Amino acid sequence: MKGTGSFFAGIDRVEPGTHVCFAAGGERSIRHWYAPPPPLPDSADPRPQIEAFRTLFDRAVADRLRGIAGYASLLSGGLDSTAVTASAALQLAETDQRLTAITHAPHPDARVLESPSRFGDESAHARQVAERYPNIDHIIDHAPGRAIGDDRDARFHYQEYPSLNLCNEVWMTELARRAGALGRGTVVLTGLWGNMTISDHGLERLNALLCRGKLLRWLIEAFAVLRSGAMTPLGLANWSLRPFLRRERFEALQRQFGRQTRHPLNFSLLRTDQLSEDRYDETGKTARDRRHRILGLFWQQELVALSNKGLLARFGVDYRDPTADRRLIDLCLALPDSLFLRQGQPKWLYRRAFQDRLPSAILEERRKGLQAADWLSRMATARDDLLDEAVRARSNVQADTLFDLDGLECLGRSMPDPDKALPSDDLKYRYQFLRTLSATHFLRKVQRDNS
Numbered sequence: 001m002k003g004t005g006s007f008f009a010g011i012d013r014v015e016p017g018t019h020v021c022f023a024a025g026g027e028r029s030i031r032h033w034y035a036p037p038p039p040l041p042d043s044a045d046p047r048p049q050i051e052a053f054r055t056l057f058d059r060a061v062a063d064r065l066r067g068i069a070g071y072a073s074l075l076s077g078g079l080d081s082t083a084v085t086a087s088a089a090l091q092l093a094e095t096d097q098r099l100t101a102i103t104h105a106p107h108p109d110a111r112v113l114e115s116p117s118r119f120g121d122e123s124a125h126a127r128q129v130a131e132r133y134p135n136i137d138h139i140i141d142h143a144p145g146r147a148i149g150d151d152r153d154a155r156f157h158y159q160e161y162p163s164l165n166l167c168n169e170v171w172m173t174e175l176a177r178r179a180g181a182l183g184r185g186t187v188v189l190t191g192l193w194g195n196m197t198i199s200d201h202g203l204e205r206l207n208a209l210l211c212r213g214k215l216l217r218w219l220i221e222a223f224a225v226l227r228s229g230a231m232t233p234l235g236l237a238n239w240s241l242r243p244f245l246r247r248e249r250f251e252a253l254q255r256q257f258g259r260q261t262r263h264p265l266n267f268s269l270l271r272t273d274q275l276s277e278d279r280y281d282e283t284g285k286t287a288r289d290r291r292h293r294i295l296g297l298f299w300q301q302e303l304v305a306l307s308n309k310g311l312l313a314r315f316g317v318d319y320r321d322p323t324a325d326r327r328l329i330d331l332c333l334a335l336p337d338s339l340f341l342r343q344g345q346p347k348w349l350y351r352r353a354f355q356d357r358l359p360s361a362i363l364e365e366r367r368k369g370l371q372a373a374d375w376l377s378r379m380a381t382a383r384d385d386l387l388d389e390a391v392r393a394r395s396n397v398q399a400d401t402l403f404d405l406d407g408l409e410c411l412g413r414s415m416p417d418p419d420k421a422l423p424s425d426d427l428k429y430r431y432q433f434l435r436t437l438s439a440t441h442f443l444r445k446v447q448r449d450n451s
Contacts, residue, residue: 007161016299037334046339054353060325061087069185074175075101077125078369079350080194084322086357088189089133101130102139102178104171110377111418113370120373128359143174147382152441159310161303162442166434167372176311184316192304194323196294197332199350202340204290206240224344269404269436291333375430376418387412393440403436
């Protein structure tokens, strides 16, 4: 999502942070209007900044609690949606209003993927949050009968972009359907941008300290990170040093330690002659400071807006994200790094700001939730349909030019049994197969090729 190019010929994007001016004579100019706020200084007493952060967050939630229908939230077991849900419940309780919190859980009969660092069923954590607030009505939805890719035609007509993650589309669409059943015009609160604002980990503080030559401060913070168990020594070295390495050298080190590189060809079936190296130069690298990383991520969030508009048109639900509030973004960009990584604790600001609102299971959880953890079983259910889509891709000349369609069909014919799948199947199918399938379906629909 760089530059003004769009998915459609003859249509240019207006990039984030810019506006386009048209003159009477037909002249066109693009002006940049957004400038990041200046950094705020470190303070010996962080409490005023913590309070300012929490006050502004509650204001962002309050400003989205407006409408003529009901209120709902998408509640996972993670940090962002739980903070949004808790703030909304507190504010709605002041006027005796209720909040419906909707949580997706894997299908009970499916194989659920988990690992020491990931947990697949977040409903238990979400339930603890819901039980804490009497005015929350909690719905746990298993999306029964839903399979991967089963509504891709409808998605195309309402949203008009290729889905990046067909596995997540299952629960995202199903939760929107459940929210729509509450009544058209229902406001649905989300916390999608929270990783870049309220729960930012702040690990770039390690990079920034090295860049500024503050080796003693880096050593103190690095040892604190190791003592807290937030990172392994290898992970610490990875975060601290990779911004200083050329991409080729960094990827060579990843391969040496048996880690998957983030080269685009590892995540799609794009033909090698279609890869533009200059567009890939910074892929897989860590920014040298937190502000640079966050701004880079915000510039790529356009698909979120397209998705929300499509869900509004399709189900009549209005998705609103307080964690994407412009004022909150500016504050989080300005706050010192020491509030996000402090005393060896990533996400320190979040835990201090919301420690009285959330159960300890949320605040102390170090694992990340694995979205669509039952994707293998849902893909197996859709095996014939997905293979049919892979075969159909051959009828599209542009798809054949861009992608390895032999590889796509081969993966379609060799989908693994969910109970026998290997860790490597995640890369092959969740990324290479399904992302490419999504792109070829988009091309076929745009060009009205239904053969």
